[in-house]
Amino acid sequence: MIAALEGKPKFSQLFMAYLLARNSRIEEDLIDQLFNSSEKRLARLLLLLANFGKEASSQPIGVNISQETLAEMIGATRSRVSFFMNKFRKLGFISYNGKIEVHSALLNAVLRDKSEIDRKD
Structure with a gap:
């Protein structure tokens, strides 16, 4: 080397x-x-996995990834990841039907000081 x-x-x-x-x-x-909270860590990870960039449209995550793997990556339990994924889906931040599709609303929520992520429980 x-x-x-x-x-x-x-x-x-x-x-x-x-x-x-x-x-x-x-x-x-x-x-x-x-x-950051595990919820914000998950949001950041989803944005990174989706290679979210300048496009304002939804970005699919290119690989199938389990909730268990997401949990390990952010240092949380699978049940917490499941809870947050359902919450993100209800808020319109992601589409989750076998494949995860990240919407620009998630990026906007993460970037705000008092994000919708924290306020809408």
């Missing part, structure tokens, strides 16, 4: 960019775990 990094500057640049991006993502995840 050291030889590849020293001998191939383009590879070295790409690898360093990857490491820095990964480090940044780990820091964001740690901050998320420390300061």
Whole structure:
């Protein structure tokens, strides 16, 4: 690996960019775990999995992912994930019928100070 990094500057640049991006993502995840509720962590994860970007339309999540896996990823129980997924569906943030489709309303709710996520229980 050291030889590849020293001998191939383009590879070295790409690898360093990857490491820095990964480090940044780990820091964001740690901050998320420390300061946000499991509900907001799930919302953030769904947005990330859907590659939610500039498009204002719904974005499907490209892979089938179980509630158990989502729970492990956000540090919650499967039953809490199920509760939040149902809540998100009722609020129109997602469509969930076998495949998860994330709507822009979820992004808007996460970005607000007093989001609909916290207010509508």
